Amino acid sequence: MSTFQRRAHEILEAAPEGDRVSRALDYFIIALILLNTAALILSTVRPIYAMAPALFQYLELVSVSIFVVEYLLRIWACTVEPRYAHPVYGRLRFALSPLLLIDLLAIVPFFLPLLGLEDLRFLRAVRLLARAARLGRYFRGIRTLGTVISSRGYELLTVVLVLAVMLVLASALMYFAEHQAQPDAFASIPEAMWWSVITLTTVGYGDVSPVTSLGKIMAGVIAIMGIGMFALPAGILGSGFLEEIQRRNRGPQVCPHCGGELED
């Protein structure tokens, strides 16, 4: 029995070099997730869904069945690893690890409607997010995003806190300036935040913009001083992500002449 378990564990985890069966299963699961995600996307295009609704439902049924079997096999085989060795508590701790919770989230939304829960839109969104996160198990590029978010956690948190204060201040100032002229668009400070976010990220749809002179002057000052601050979280994520890719892409740099390591 232990041999079966060990082999199952090897096959289910990301393939070691040269293990063809394990690698084949990885590719199969990746293909299934991609197919499934494509189906979920295409099923929202009415003419395509109308062509073969049964096909979309059948594909979902089949892939969820496979995901369930895979999930149960993982739980069954995890006791091979010393830290999850206990047949009950080990398996429980394994089931509560982040990767397994994501696996569970990719399965559960399928069964909730059977229990009477019917908000399909929300369940579909969760399903899609969970399956995209599952891809991270296999693609380093996607997983890197998670690494970057947690390694820059302190910076992101501080910046987001300050942005929240700036957002409230900008919204309050614009509310006080524009409320009388545009009682709908600037109905309250929380509603004025929509203007603040769209302006400070420089998206600028134009659905809400100041019309009074005071509002325009304040909007100009807020935009010039604030857009760099709102570019920070995205910039931290982006530059951290790029650094990670480049670090993996090359070894440490050395001077080709003296062989000494260069600090980059």
Added chain:
Amino acid sequence: MSTFQRRAHEILEAAPEGDRVSRALDYFIIALILLNTAALILSTVRPIYAMAPALFQYLELVSVSIFVVEYLLRIWACTVEPRYAHPVYGRLRFALSPLLLIDLLAIVPFFLPLLGLEDLRFLRAVRLLARAARLGRYFRGIRTLGTVISSRGYELLTVVLVLAVMLVLASALMYFAEHQAQPDAFASIPEAMWWSVITLTTVGYGDVSPVTSLGKIMAGVIAIMGIGMFALPAGILGSGFLEEIQRRNRGPQVCPHCGGELED
């Protein structure tokens, strides 16, 4: 008496390690400011305010009372510090320090309407700004913004001066190109500045845009050459802010040659 004053001073200033009473007061004041700010924001949402207008007024009354007591206690206790030791002039100089002026600004707007001054909108904006600034006393992240603005003062001032010149030039050029075709949107050079700010920050609401060929060509050249300049103040603030966060997050840097500590 002096012992009371010393203890009051200790409790009111940011808590030293291990002083539980001082720390508790800090948390209480922070909670009060946050609650107060949330109330100010929510009171602009008509249905929420309509539910309990008395509650919002009562909350404001209570918190201003606490802020007044806190403010007076600070003034009373400040003579403990050697540089504010003189009972009259010391207290006066202390009352004129930036932090205490901000504390005052957070209180005064409540009393002005009693004196017949009635522009509530403006007073509310001042109140909100002053209370957000007060939070900076307790949160390093927010205070850092102030540090960055003053440490980059020379760069910011030079850039803002040049931006003002560019803004005038861009507005004048577009006014001369578009005034005849759009006498409303480009009614004068000052009004054309709205176009310049919204274009050069790349917000681009679309409420004002050139329609003549000359105007479009000039707008394109202005946009390509100018948007980087208008990103500078926000970029200076943003990068300075990020540097500050990272400097605090890691240890001091050393010179690679002699091992001595470097200031940056």
Added chain:
Amino acid sequence: MSTFQRRAHEILEAAPEGDRVSRALDYFIIALILLNTAALILSTVRPIYAMAPALFQYLELVSVSIFVVEYLLRIWACTVEPRYAHPVYGRLRFALSPLLLIDLLAIVPFFLPLLGLEDLRFLRAVRLLARAARLGRYFRGIRTLGTVISSRGYELLTVVLVLAVMLVLASALMYFAEHQAQPDAFASIPEAMWWSVITLTTVGYGDVSPVTSLGKIMAGVIAIMGIGMFALPAGILGSGFLEEIQRRNRGPQVCPHCGGELED
């Protein structure tokens, strides 16, 4: 014969120092491509095209004839180079090299209509792209773009993969939030991608924007966290391009310890 071939080869390739004939031909071809491109652009301006339609067709006929002769001469003369020495296979391999394929693409669209293929719009686009790429043979600045794209291939590919995942997720979330309120703009996940691209690049036309509260909150979070990621491919291209220009503009860099030349 071999002397003619050698001379033809010398003249056709980018001019060596001091070879006046070769340089003159280079300038002639560059002028022809620029003239041709200008003609293609101007021919889309109806009043200009209407003035002299025959002129535009004649110019195209003449330049394609010259390009054909140039192309055939290159094929004929390439056997001078040792690696393309074989009269049949050498020429075939030469004809399949990227530069020659681009040359072919600049010619072929002229002949396809004669074969009954009639989608002129698509052919004109191909012709224009191929001729712009041909200019890269002569202008380092344009060729640099190609160098940068291939040298940063790994980064670009990883980033584009992650962007695709983010694009799908953002579109799906907004589809679930806005589909009921705006069944046209957010008709399906693929159609919601238009919103995602235009928002995450901060272009923000305003033709599609969320109207529900949930949609606005999600759009704000997506914009703040995502715009930096979508700025990455363009930023990688841009910074790589700038580095290339600057590297060429200054001398090679040396290791500060041993004085040897460094590659970067």
Added chain:
Amino acid sequence: MSTFQRRAHEILEAAPEGDRVSRALDYFIIALILLNTAALILSTVRPIYAMAPALFQYLELVSVSIFVVEYLLRIWACTVEPRYAHPVYGRLRFALSPLLLIDLLAIVPFFLPLLGLEDLRFLRAVRLLARAARLGRYFRGIRTLGTVISSRGYELLTVVLVLAVMLVLASALMYFAEHQAQPDAFASIPEAMWWSVITLTTVGYGDVSPVTSLGKIMAGVIAIMGIGMFALPAGILGSGFLEEIQRRNRGPQVCPHCGGELED
């Protein structure tokens, strides 16, 4: 006579330390230019101009008179400098130096209408530009912009050349995709360039945007790959400008422990 000339020359050029008369004249000229520019801006605001049209004309007359006297005095006194010593050719070469040409451009537009030339709009734009450039004689911040543009000339030129090619390609592709669906907005390739500039700078007014599926897909790819390239000229100017400010603001950096210069 020579003493008068020497003194006039000293007073007219930027003030040396401690020369009070020269410094006073500098301040007077700066104030006059600022006043004049403010008047030009305000004169476009109809209600303000209507209040006192004579005042604006009188101010212009007085300041042009002063500028003319200043200009003639500079020409008369320049022979003090050895390189402009020749009474005729020296003065001519001095009059053709960039700074003097700018001084001339700030004067000439006033006299052209007297000669029958009447395009006041264009003349006013020239006058404004020339006077803003004159300010650069006195403010380092503004003059720095000129220094940066010429020191980064090679990069700017290469980038602008490549942008021109990208602009043509993007416009052509969108023209071919959108011309049939929007024959007005995408009437020709030159007119499609308006879309390209506004999209690639991420301004995104929304007055022109693709409506076909092909157009939207191409616009998305163009935006993601191209916006970084179009941010380059502005970024080069901006970062160069900031470097210049910071270089002037601090001396060379040294390690505070060993006194060795650090490379920055």
